[in-house]
Amino acid sequence: MNGWWFPPAISREAIGFDVQFIRTFVAAIIIFVAAQCALVAIVWRYRRSRRTVSPGLIPASSRLEYVWTTATACLFLGLLFLGSHVWASVQFTPAPADSEVIEVLGKQFAWNFRYPGPDGRFGRIDIRRIDDAGGNPFGLDERDPFAKDDITSASLRVPLGRPVKLILTSRDVIHSFFVRELRIKQDLVPGMRIPVHFQADLPGTYEVPCSELCGLGHFKMGTTVTVMPVAEYESWKRGQAH
Ligand SMILES: [Cu+2]
The missing domain is CATH 2.60.40.420 (Cupredoxins -  blue copper proteins)
Incomplete structure (x- = not known):
């Protein structure tokens, strides 16, 4: 893997940081791919259409707003919680007495x-x-x-x-x-x-x-x-x- 990926992680904390990085990376990839697919789908669906889409024709969906706002908040807070756990284990925990x-x-x-x-x-x-x-x-x-x-x-x-x-x-x-x-x-x-x-x-x-x-x-x-x-x-x- 080395050469194009990170150098080996040699401590438990280092592995914790890598796990958190991969979690964030995978979440970002899923969202990126989903957003690009949605974009392509919309472009395709409305190709050469003569219909003019005015805002009045698309009903606003407050349910949809709630869903994606909550999903985004959960994702961010979840990543924050998991990440701060690793970070705090290094920053806020005193070194063992026999260090x-x-x-x-x-x-x-x-x-x-x-x-x-x-x-x-x-x-x-x-x-x-x-x-x-x-x-x-x-x-x-x-x-x-x-x-x-x-x-x-x-x-x-x-x-x-x-x-x-x-x-x-x-x-x-x-x-x-x-x-x-x-x-x-x-x-x-x-x-x-x-x-x-x-x-x-x-x-x-x-x-x-x-x-x-x-x-x-x-x-x-x-x-x-x-x-x-x-x-x-x-x-x-x-x-x-x-
Ligand atoms: Cu220096």
């Missing part, structure tokens, strides 16, 4: 990710310590014991089959975190810490482009997310700890 928490920093024009390290706590950061060339994009304060073991990385790694909570922040302008396979697209807004959660159930490496025009280098602001088995993920983290 792997990872901070995502967007900046012109790169991505950085921060893991709390073995102590499970994010250390103190200080904007005066931000030093990209020195490998400290977050401004980690090394004097803070909780900051010492924090892991930073230029690409994202997440454990397979476990809930992940990302906290999105931006250092300069608005960026947007987009993973097609997760069906997630969320802006990073300076001054805000925006949470997003998911659970990836298919291992692999997926592209993360910035999806908000953020300046001249926007086109090259990309990285990857790798969904890896838990054991492999844990050993990667151990290898990164310092």
Whole structure:
């Protein structure tokens, strides 16, 4: 299917979004085909007719008006109800308590990710310590014991089959975190810490482009997310700890 259809959906929420898309798509196709058929039928029926159709000759049918207004309302409200269910499961539900928490920093024009390290706590950061060339994009304060073991990385790694909570922040302008396979697209807004959660159930490496025009280098602001088995993920983290 791939090539002309969506890339594979790798989380339950992503599958939920696809199901909702297909539902809406099928409803739109049925209505489109029915409307076109009705149009053709009317054109055919009144072809080269000498009868002039004045509004007075067609009796208004309030019953018909009621039927199609109600049908349209039911269809729209039904789709809205089903769709908001999926949407709310991502937006309004807090991430599970055992989620792997990872901070995502967007900046012109790169991505950085921060893991709390073995102590499970994010250390103190200080904007005066931000030093990209020195490998400290977050401004980690090394004097803070909780900051010492924090892991930073230029690409994202997440454990397979476990809930992940990302906290999105931006250092300069608005960026947007987009993973097609997760069906997630969320802006990073300076001054805000925006949470997003998911659970990836298919291992692999997926592209993360910035999806908000953020300046001249926007086109090259990309990285990857790798969904890896838990054991492999844990050993990667151990290898990164310092
Ligand atoms: Cu950007």
